[in-house]
Amino acid sequence: MGRGTTLGKYCVIESGAVIGKNCSLGSHVIIHAESRIGDNVRIADNVVIGKQPARAKRSIFQDKGQPKLPPAVVGTNCIIGAQAVIYAGCTISDDVFVADLATLRENVSIGNNTIVGRNVTVENFTTIGSKCKLETNCYITAYSTIEDFCFIAPMVTTTNDNYLGRTEERFKHFKGVTVRRGGRIGAGAVMLPGIEIGADAVVGAGAVVTKDVLPRTVVVGVPARVFGKTPEEQLLENQGWE
């Protein structure tokens, strides 16, 4: 445990966990074995870091012959909200904000400066880029890729199984959502399995997206249809961000 780091009450720090300098941990924080926390990280009350996944007997993910997961890694200057759960095998870059009650699963990576909102779920085998905003309650399914500068609004749902749990065939086709650089998805929208949202595209609030969305294109409705082009002033290249 690094110099200047403070702990609340009743924390549990398991063997081999490494915590950097000038961190602050709330009360009742649990850091599982081998987890690695960078410098200047603030962890709120009741957080669990480094949880080992447990498989349901009927889970599509089974661990036979898989190597042991690497430890959870949290970069420097991160903030982790109350009641959040971060699994072993999750890697969080620097300056990431994880809000209260979020869950980040194993085999997930989160790019720097990304905001993971309250109660967001990021399922396993998923990559989230840098400077994204995943807003409250949104659900990112397994096998998804979200590139840099994406905006996923509250209560967005993504899916990865067109067969809703039936047929052996489905195991060949599991595919999450892909959101290209600067893609944005409005509140409460639903993405069907395997959908790709193009760079700087926009999905309107409440849309149900059944087909890929071309870059710089706005879609709305149920099912989603093309509504127009992304407004010039909203294009990523016109934000002066880089």
Added chain:
Amino acid sequence: MGRGTTLGKYCVIESGAVIGKNCSLGSHVIIHAESRIGDNVRIADNVVIGKQPARAKRSIFQDKGQPKLPPAVVGTNCIIGAQAVIYAGCTISDDVFVADLATLRENVSIGNNTIVGRNVTVENFTTIGSKCKLETNCYITAYSTIEDFCFIAPMVTTTNDNYLGRTEERFKHFKGVTVRRGGRIGAGAVMLPGIEIGADAVVGAGAVVTKDVLPRTVVVGVPARVFGKTPEEQLLENQGWE
């Protein structure tokens, strides 16, 4: 507490609670009085089992003259995820998986081999069958029945009050959703009060279901309309599961 059972730190086991053999409890687990946990159960950090319900003054459920709730019961080989809350009067069969942050209320029963996803809510007076999958963030309202082999996708919403909290009349008509054997509901779909989804029927992602759905029928859209028949190869009888 049975032989071979291990506890994390700062657990609270109240009087009369019974925990079987070869269980493992994480840290900060709270097992309330009289709860009964079977053998080989794994309980993650910060779980609360056997919580007594508290009523809001204006709750439609009041406890006048009702008998005391029986204890929470968790069957053998179950897995309970971090931050989950299981109430007194909830009965969980064997081989059930309850993911992180799920809440199972009083007067709920969960059949064997069912998966209750992350942050799922199952409200009171509800029966969930065997071998179901209730996926992340789905909401099962009070007075619902989900039979065996059902699939409820992420962010599905069910309702039980057509009067949205008005009129005395409404108290006679509260009714949740009924999903018959093998019924499946797609991501983000909304079920109106009292709806019945027939055996092996399918509700498309994002649909708003305002009428009962016949067995082996697929509905989609807002409001939901018949789209076709459930594909042969997706019928329950063609899965080779039993």
Added chain:
Amino acid sequence: MGRGTTLGKYCVIESGAVIGKNCSLGSHVIIHAESRIGDNVRIADNVVIGKQPARAKRSIFQDKGQPKLPPAVVGTNCIIGAQAVIYAGCTISDDVFVADLATLRENVSIGNNTIVGRNVTVENFTTIGSKCKLETNCYITAYSTIEDFCFIAPMVTTTNDNYLGRTEERFKHFKGVTVRRGGRIGAGAVMLPGIEIGADAVVGAGAVVTKDVLPRTVVVGVPARVFGKTPEEQLLENQGWE
């Protein structure tokens, strides 16, 4: 700590916190510095009260020059559910029910006799009236106003940024939802930014509301269109409530 108040195990009560008479706190409850809890309050396990907000570097809310937040205030006869998180600067009136896993942010006020459902989020700078019901998983965005007697069904989503995180212009236009006295919103509905729902108006389940809704008007669909008038017997004035 008032007379007759009881604490579970491993609670953390920080300096300057005031807890009234005849309260009961579960185990692992954390009451941060200066928080004020009224009489007869029941707080379930793992609750966090008085959490200080932490800002992401890229949050639209920055604290430069802002005065320190006042303490969290919880009125008499309130019930706070397991795993709930209540921020410093949140004020909760009397007889309020906050269910499990709810989050109430800073600069939020909740009127008396209101029910805040399980996993509800109320974001900052938001006012909730008296005798409202905010149901399971609903999301109330920042800069919103919900007046008295409103009903917000499960999984309702509200939004406040028409620009989905782009342009400097957007900072001038952030606006949440306004729901006038007795307004009701059905399950899974989505409100676009700045929408006003009139007094005693009703939004149907699954609707996507893109325009203001007039008082005593029912809207349904995607996008929402007028369906008719609120039924006489459902008007607030005909409930005999006051």
